[in-house]
Amino acid sequence: MDKYDLLIIGAGTSGAYLARRVAQMGYSVLVIESLPKDKIGTKYDIFHIEQREFERLGIPRPVEGDEAWAFEFEKNYNSDPLCLYAKLQTNHVVGLHLHEYTVLMNELAEKAGARILYEAKFKSLLFDKAGRVSGIKYTYKGEEIEAAARITADCSGIEAAARTALPDDYGIENRPLTAEDMFYVILRYVKIKNEADYLDGSTFWASYKSWIAPCADPHGAIIGLGACHSFEYAEKVYEEMIKTVPLPEHEVIRTERGRTPFMRNFHSLVGDNFIVSGDAGCLTKSINGEGVTSSIYELKIAAAAIDRAFKTGDTSRNSLWRINTEYNRTQGAEFAMLRALLIGVINAATPDEFQYAFSSGMISDEILNAVNGSPMPAKAILNTGRAFISGIAKKNISKSTLKAAARALKNAAEIFIHYRNYPETPDGFEKWCEKADKIYDRIGKIK
Ligand SMILES: Cc1cc2nc3c(=O)[nH]c(=O)nc-3n(C[C@H](O)[C@H](O)[C@H](O)COP(=O)(O)OP(=O)(O)OC[C@H]3O[C@@H](n4cnc5c(N)ncnc54)[C@H](O)[C@@H]3O)c2cc1C
Incomplete structure (x- = not known):
């Protein structure tokens, strides 16, 4: 052998x-x-x-001319469902085959x-x-x-x-993995009909977990959407999305489907x-x-x-354990925190509430940059807080969404701290799992 x-x-x-x-x-x-x-x-x-x-x-x-290179862009917009208050972030992204x-x-x-x-x-x-x-x-x-x-x-x-x-x-x-543990992703490679609509970057609609991004053809785009459960369900969400989101006029050239773990x-x-x-x-x-x-x-x-x-x-497991500790205390902790926030907010907020969050400045460039790892200035937190309180007073945000957001913040903080305390050795691992699972039960799954 x-x-x-x-x-x-x-x-x-x-x-x-x-x-x-x-x-x-x-x-x-x-x-x-x-x-x-x-x-x-x-x-x-x-x-x-x-x-x-x-x-x-x-x-x-890879660089332009290499077989793996397809395109690159720097502008990334995060948008409200109606595309009226898109926030721009600059992040150099390379598209590859x-x-x-x-x-x-x-x-x-x-x-x-x-x-x-x-x-x-x-x-x-x-x-x-x-x-x-x-x-x-x-x-x-x-x-x-x-x-x-x-x-x-x-x-x-x-x-x-x-x-x-x-x-x-x-x-x-x-x-x-089950169908609830993964994202069913549908990508539509399209040709954009009007020159004025050609893309200068990507746009992400968190409310529909969907995006439009450049592709290798400068007159084209990839319209993507990810949803749990099944490809059929993802198509239903897409049908809902296009009722609200003003996508550029386009012709679909080809469609790709794939699954990615989402747990x-x-x-x-x-x-x-x-x-x-x-x-x-x-x-x-x-x-x-x-x-x-x-x-x-x-x-x-x-x-x-x-x-x-x-x-x-x-x-042995003991010797390799350092992989668990180093990973879970760093990227693992960040992903766990973001998962709790994302699930809490996306499951609770309606498209109207998303619209309000963008128009009121509750979602700001600074907040979005912080999601990508930049430090968050105190002023941005204050502005978000103000817009949030005003939204509740004016009933732009419902009480149930307020409660869900508060729960999401609490769960996010708790799971983050728990991952930062991931056990140094396998001793205490079972107890750590029990507590993690309890927090994850409260966090729930994305709808
Ligand atoms: C539509 C879509 C778009 C995505 N876009 C991005 C993106 O823009 N950026 C990004 O970072 N990620 C993206 N992802 C996720 C990304 O594709 C995966 O996370 C990544 O490819 C995982 O790589 P991997 O090597 O772990 O697994 P895989 O790429 O799945 O590789 C596993 C390999 O194992 C082989 N294999 C399987 N079973 C056996 C077996 N029994 N015996 C021998 N070999 C076997 C398979 O043939 C395969 O080659 C996207 C996913 C999807 C579905």
């Missing part, structure tokens, strides 16, 4: 990034990928990465020394006598093959082939000789379901922990 230091299931952006990082450290890495190379990253075409992320995460930055970018990431991993086996499908986990993961069985060219590894990483995307094959008592949640990340991302990441670990952003760079943030932590584990010869 072949033996590797690290075995990765899935050669999407997550698996390819981890493979490159760990191979660069001189360890042997095998990635198995069920698709042929010319089909990887073809689940949809265009995805976005914020300019600042390339350097922060050390990932390749997912297939070409995934191929690029794969080739970089191979250059670093990782071996990628395409058309090789994960079948089952292998366990040692003590019940710890010791490798995998996979199928390749009609044959069943076993491979052993010091650590196995599940980067197989939303279906989480290996995570869902773990025994119940392995310390990682092993249930498959908290799993409470633990590590077990003995095992880690889970990417969509398989639900590491997507709680604001919009994007998951490429948020997963890579966690994988950067994981690569350092794997290096330490190999050097000390200890690949």
Whole structure:
């Protein structure tokens, strides 16, 4: 049986990034990928990465002329349903072709020394006598093959082939995602009919979880919408949205559909000789379901922990636990807080209330910048508070929405603090989960 230091299931952006990082450290890495190379990253075409992320995460930055590059833009509007009071934020975003970018990431991993086996499908986990993961069985060219590894990483995307094959008592949640745990995203690639409507940036309507953004064609756009439950439900929301939102006149060229996890990340991302990441670990952003760079943030932590584990010869859950602690106390805490706020506000506020929030200045540039990580000036908080109180006095905001907003703020603060106190070691983990689940029960799910 072949033996590797690290075995990765899935050669999407997550698996390819981890493979490159760990191979660069001189360890042997095998990635198995069920698709042929010319089909990887073809689940949809265009995805976005914020300019600042390339350097922060050390990932390749394609430029105009490269196959993976599609377009870039800087203007991002957050808009009221009627598009009367859109707030502009400047954030440099690069649009990339997912297939070409995934191929690029794969080739970089191979250059670093990782071996990628395409058309090789994960079948089952292998366990040692003590019940710890010791490798995998996979199928390749009609044959069943076993491979052993010091650590196995599940980067197989939303279906989480290996995570869902773990025994119940392995310390990682092993249930498959349900329709309530994911976003059904529909993308319409359109041609805009009137020159005056050509886009200079993207616009996001939080009230409908929908957006219009540039595409590779400067006279075109991508109209996107994400909703829980099903694609049919997402289409219904779209029908509602176009009754209010004045979209530019357009012709639909093609439509793409895809699913992305839209739930908290799993409470633990590590077990003995095992880690889970990417969509398989639900590491997507709680604001919009994007998951490429948020997963890579966690994988950067994981690569350092794997290096330490190999050097000390200890690949146990205890040794890999630092991935959980470092991740959950940082990005995990931020995502949990934003999730609580988003769910609370979106579930409660009506389109009219959203309209008021924009027109009254309750939602300001500063508040939106703070959602993206900038510090929030005291004056902005004061202005938001004033507009809020005035909205209640004038009945622009209902009492039930007021109560829901107060609850959302309380839940957001509580879950943030709880994640910041994520246990240093597996001791106390069960208690931490119990409390987290109680808070999440109060937060609820997005409608
Ligand atoms: C419509 C849409 C638009 C999006 N836009 C953005 C965006 O703009 N920015 C952003 O950051 N994110 C975006 N996302 C989310 C992003 O696409 C995912 O978070 C990201 O692709 C996850 O990468 P991954 O490597 O974890 O999983 P995947 O890309 O799903 O890769 C998993 C790989 O594992 C392979 N695999 C699966 N099962 C097996 C098996 N049994 N054996 C072997 N191999 C297997 C699969 O073939 C696949 O290649 C979007 C999602 C959707 C649906």
